[in-house]
Amino acid sequence: MAAAAGSSIYLPESVTLLGVEQPTELEKVFRVKFDSGRPLGHGPGQFVQVSLFGIGEAPISICSSPCETDYFEMTVRNVGMLTNAMHKLTPGAKFGVRGPFGTTFPIDEMEGKDLILVAGGIGLPPLRSLILPVMGDRERFGKVYILFGAKSPKEILFREDLAAWGQAPNTTVLQTVDRGDETWGGNVGVVTTLFSQVQVDVPNTYVAIVGPPIMYKFVIMELAKLGVANEHVFMSLERRMKCGVGKCGHCQINNVCVCMDGPVFRYSEARHMTEAI
Amino acid sequence: MSSVDVFVENITRVEGHGNIRVRATDGKLEVCQLQITESPRYYEQLLLGRKWYDAVHITCRICGICSIGHTTSSIQGMERAMGVEPSDQTHKLRQLALMGEILQSHYLHVYFLVAPDLLGAPSVVPLATTHTEVVKMALRQKRLANDICYAIGGRHIHPLTIRVGGFTSFPKEAELVDLKERLIASRKDLEATVELLLSVAHKLPAFERECECVALTNPPRYEFYSGMIGSTVTDPVAPNDYRSKVIERTVPHSHAKFCSSNGEPYQVGALARYNLNHVYLRPEAKAVAATLGLNGPCANPFFFSIAQVVECVECAEYAIELIDHFLDAGFDPALDGHRDVKVQAGCGTGAVEVPRGLLFHEYEVDDEGTIVGANLIIPTGQNLANIEADFAGFVPTILDKDRAQIELLLEMLVRAYDPCISCATHMLKVEWVD
Amino acid sequence: MKPTAAFFSFTGCEGCQLALLECEDELLDILSAIDVVKFREAMSETSDTYDIAFIEGSISTPHDEEKIKKIRGVAKVIIAFGACAATGGLNAIRNSMGSDEDYYENLREQAYGPVGVEHFRSTKARPVHAVVPVDLTIPGCPVDRGQLLEVIESVLVGRTPRQFNHPVCVECKLNDTVCVVEAYGQMCMGPVTRAGCGAICPGRGDTCEGCRGLLPDGNFASHQQMLAEHGNPPEEIRLRYLMFNAYRCEELGVPLP
Amino acid sequence: MELYRIDEKGLAEAMARLIAEYRVVAPVEKGPRHVFDDIQDWSEARPLAVGTVLPPKKFVFPQRETLLRFQLTGEAPQAEAVVDDTPVVLAGVHPCDITGLRCIDHTLAGRYFDEHYGARRMNAIILGFDCMPDGHCFCSSVGSLKVESGFDLFFTPLQVGGYAVRVGTQRGRKLLEDYFTAAAPAGVYEESLEEDFRKRKAAAIRLSIDAPVGDLPGIYQQAMRSKVWEKWAEVCFSCGSCNLVCPTCYCFDVQDRVSLDGAEGRRERVWDSCMLAEFAEVAGGHNFRPTPSARLIHRHNRKFNYQQDRYGEPHCTGCGRCARACLVHIDMVTIANELIAEQRGEAS
């Protein structure tokens, strides 16, 4: 009777890999669906725990639109054990997924508002799960600015999407790179340098930010200069994470868990958390 | 063929690095060397200036295979130097650990290093498929021996509980019960081993050379742990007087010192012990010896592995006896002195029979417990000169064979002694402070 | 294709290779998962190509140095196996007793007298990574069987083995061990030593001697002060640091009492 | 709450009956200290011993535990959850550790119920025992000197011999009937003896935090940049001992193991500690708490601020284990009092 089988919040469901694309040297985009056929049912900004038995688990954001129910997509940067093993997978492969977990960008609250959507590097994929539904229902929102910074032109993700979004009415896509190369004729500098080109109705503006830890502080400073209300600023934070369901303690920031109370936080709340940014 | 020039670089299936160099022209032996090329480690030097309690930690690392032997000899030497008298409980438990190590080392040698030669394989790896049952039995036996070491010493290699004055912890009763059951069950495996050996024993070359044998003696026991330094040639001497028996010297072709007694090479190890003490073997072991053709003194060095199997029987039975004692008497922490060692200046020598023979650890400490002198004499070092003497006797008898066969036979001869070369290459001359 | 593995021993006691032979229960599984093509201590067959090289022992002679460079040229993965290879181990004690060329010449002369000419020159004893790049490290004197098996498993499944960047105290606690410092004031190296051994020494009432090597970010000053508070003389604390960690102290610039 | 009385002999008989049917664990001697371990005979138990190295939480939340088992052969990997619901009797659990289990419940048995913990927790029969503090205990400062619930039965040693027994659950009542047959109903006299014991206990506690526990979240929140942290961080080993012995800590790491033939494996969780340098490090090397002081601040706030704010009670039960385990004398009371003194000093 000792070790009986049972249900478990840690038991993943099986998914099948439908397709893989490799937009950059380090990143691959994985399109998968649950073998059970159930839709993931995520909101913008949520993530799943990806599980490869024998290797481990890692939290990965969903980069496809919540409106897409046939499959979902994840963009994975090859940085370690699990992500490395994921990069070796080929279509047809089966692995485990738990989720979706975490909080979402409040898309309904954003209705009718001007939006500044700021992404740095691998922050673009999670933001894409917000941008896609915004673009899909464009007239529900005011002006949209998409600000994206990458280290170098080679590392720009979702080029086609960026180009297409730039074509949408009332939408401005601004890109910059830290270091340019011979192919690059655009902005060079950190993402905050793009703010000079942003013109919004400040009291009616919502902001979403996803990027590397270092980016938040500087973007917040720009927003303060602009005068955007803290209540209108949302940011997705990243922490080490083992369980995704508020148990393992790794992702705790002050009294919140990034996996349950985040990853999307309202800045007016996050600013009181001494460890947040 | 009466001329050979043999150079075996890095003899395999021995512990440590050594070469064989033999040259004979027209039946005349010109060069005959066992070259020890293991990198020197200067253990005796490392000990100087350190504290008494470190000697055992450091010297047990001389050798992975006989670390319990080094541990035992080291604490014995240190206790004799500082006048520490451990309890009977401590002595007995140490001997149980030593039995575990002799069993594990002998099994390793017989099954993993020698058996492939006799079964015509280059190593135990192919035997895993051709002789699966033998390999499984070997692993089972070795595991049991290891578990004895683990239960008492706290670790399979480099024991950690065995200290000057006593033990830092005792095995649990359940562990002892388990070990005893498995030791009893292992009698069957030992019988099978004897049978196996019997079926291949005829492959052992029939070569004999008389030599002096040196081992601990302590009638009426087949001794490993205490007693006098006995010899087939001279009178016994006390461990503290070992220098009157054993002379060490350096030779140009070896990183290990060679030893002699009365100017002649001599032999230590399982066969030497058998030759000196066989009358004191318990009946079970005597019977096995007789079955395997060992009926009293034996001058054939290839019979080392036979003597080892006989000792396995002896040690397994002695281990059972010791376990029975502890199951009966239990362990009394009050009889353990490892936390109350009093430091005192002095000089003393430990002499213990480890798998490969007699091992000496001599220490001198000052009144603060600082080590000011150390001399370690390793069994393999003592056997090196004897192996060369065996070469000299053996090579002329095999000159008619082809080169590969000669190489194999010479390697088998070296391997028979189960040399432990990293042990032997520990040394450094020490300036004694008188 | 099974990966091929070769074992090499340099300056050491060969106890770590023995640790592999001591995985009696798993040995047959290991042999069916990897092809051991060279293992002088246990095998006569040998090969000059291999994927994984297990290196035991320190690099302590010019000859050792030559040999390890050759191996690096062949092996895809080099595993520093045991304290001698991983951190210099006990061999490095001699580094702390002298360092100039004369010192080693002297050692050699003392050891072998004027006949020493045929022998290798000894040099400073160094861990493998001081001479060639190392891919994986299994420290310990001897290596822990469990960790050894875990590393083999990791290599087979393509996972990075755990690195144990925390001290031995963690494993003491996991084992519900009575701390020998807290209970007896003994000189334990656990708080500054890399875990992974299962805190086997304190578990049996002994102290940790630091055989798995000092942690890169250990709080050495606080540790030494703590040991001194328990009545340990500075010289003995110094010797303790210089037992398994003479090379490591030099490498990390650890101040000693 | 119902009250009974039982003498030593009756207790021993009852425990013998329990041992015959259940796995029973209690504090036992280990060298000069005590640990919770299996017992075969009640005489081995030291139910009043304080400061076991690890708290009894290890029986409901083991140091290393298999969560999933999986098969890697076949078309797709197959996994199943491993949930252990073997009953275990925890005897000699003191008020601090009973409180500790309640603290862990908030997280592991709260939102997203952890079945692995839950199954063990619900099948752990808790026989609480009251205790006499040693020099490290400070339960009276954090409200865990006395527990009203969280046990099946609770035993208070009486000066006149024997124990007063409180019944905390239905299961406890059933146990009392089936096993503790020598227990007799008790009344005001025993109640006064119980009270007596607690008074002596309270009087024996030598440490105290100089502020009401309810004020601590505010005090800690204000002290994020206090010099006190730097001072203690300087001597901290980042060894994690304090976390690992704590009855309220639950952080864990997850590790996969695979058999050497690659056919099957398991996913395990192992206790982790937020005081370890690598705890908050992510791939690529960024560490969200790179300094010992950041980690010290986090741990101490988790005890008196963050979790208290979230769940309404401090996550320190005053058991004193972390102070016993910390070789450089970093302890909850000293730090709390230094922070309190610092703020009062600033205020005045």
Ligand SMILES: Cc1cc2nc3c(=O)[nH]c(=O)nc-3n(C[C@H](O)[C@H](O)[C@H](O)COP(=O)(O)OP(=O)(O)OC[C@H]3O[C@@H](n4cnc5c(N)ncnc54)[C@H](O)[C@@H]3O)c2cc1C
């Ligand atoms: C909410 C959230 C969403 C994320 N979304 C994405 C995404 O869409 N695409 C992407 O490429 N990466 C994403 N990450 C980061 C990703 O989880 C890590 O890169 C990944 O865990 C690294 O695992 P590894 O096994 O490859 O690396 P290793 O360094 O081998 O990591 C070992 C373990 O450490 C932990 N860990 C290490 N780094 C991180 C980290 N950055 N965050 C959390 N845990 C970590 C994990 O538990 C991991 O299993 C996200 C992280 C979080 C917290």
Ligand code: SF4
């Ligand atoms: S015994 Fe040593 S390793 Fe264990 S907790 Fe104490 S100091 Fe740390």
Ligand code: SF4
């Ligand atoms: S923080 Fe310390 S005193 Fe408080 S409950 Fe945890 S171990 Fe006990």
Ligand code: SF4
């Ligand atoms: S506070 Fe003490 S026990 Fe905790 S990590 Fe620091 S040194 Fe270790």
